[in-house]
Amino acid sequence: MLEAIKGIEDAIRDKSYRDYQRSWVLRSALERGIEIISEASRSLGPKLKARHKNVRWKDIAGIGNILRHEYQRVDDRIIWNAVKNELPPLKQALLALQASLADED
Template sequence: MTRDSVIVIDEMLSMIDFIEISMSDKTQSDFQQDMMLRLAVERAIEIVSEASRHLPTDLLAREREIPWNSIRGMGNVLRHEYHRVASEVILDVITGDLPPLKAALLRLNKDGQTAD
């Protein structure tokens, strides 16, 4: 079943906002020591990853600089390789990958992408 792109983008932005709020004023040490925080952030990243799978290819093509395949694959890594994911990897995703993804999603929203 095809999902409405507007709703999917809103879900992704909501999870990114949740991560930003949850991580505000947190250090790497805070993140490593707070299991609840880490699990919540990892779950939010999984949701972003899964939601990205519901965006149509033509919409993704509007934001070619975003590594959509990596975003889609991150959920699988968190689900199946969780025992090998270091907190530094998650922090890199938060600081390096989520800001450009959020900007791209906001542009797609602003451009008034079509509902599917």
Template sequence: MARDTGPVLHDILETIALIETVLAGKSREDFGKDDILRLAIQRAIEIISEASRHIPDELLLHAPQIPWRAIRGIGNVLRHEYHRVADDIIWNVVVRDLPALRTAVESLISHTE
């Protein structure tokens, strides 16, 4: 039986909202100085990565501008190559990539209803 994609998409949106809330008013410098904050954001990105793996490929075709392979892969990097993850990479994911992902996921939700 196919899994209902709606909850997965909502999980991604909720996790993005959490990241946005936690980082509101914080600078890149603030982020770099707070070990717990960095780990929390990395974990949230892992959750987004894992959730994206449960979105059917045919649904992803509705948002071709999103690098789904990279999103699915970043979780593995965070889990297995954590020692190579630079703060700048995570910060750039949050600042540059998550807003577009939020918009795309909102659009995908409309395709599942």
């Protein structure tokens, strides 16, 4: 998940929403990154997710279904807002989980 987030961060660095709208490659890359994050989130157990209740875990899992099965309904603004506003707190939660799991070893 962290690798996909890093890829998305790199892809949108110095990019505007307009850049995103105009680039099929950028839109596709972000959507694929979100799909990976979505699918990977399903493998985190409820105890790990409970440590970060502020993360919208159900929405993260659900957006992957939309991207895979209802792609005609994908709204550019929703995807852009998700990567700009939802990924940073998810990244922080994942880094904290990673650190806590390392401490447990």
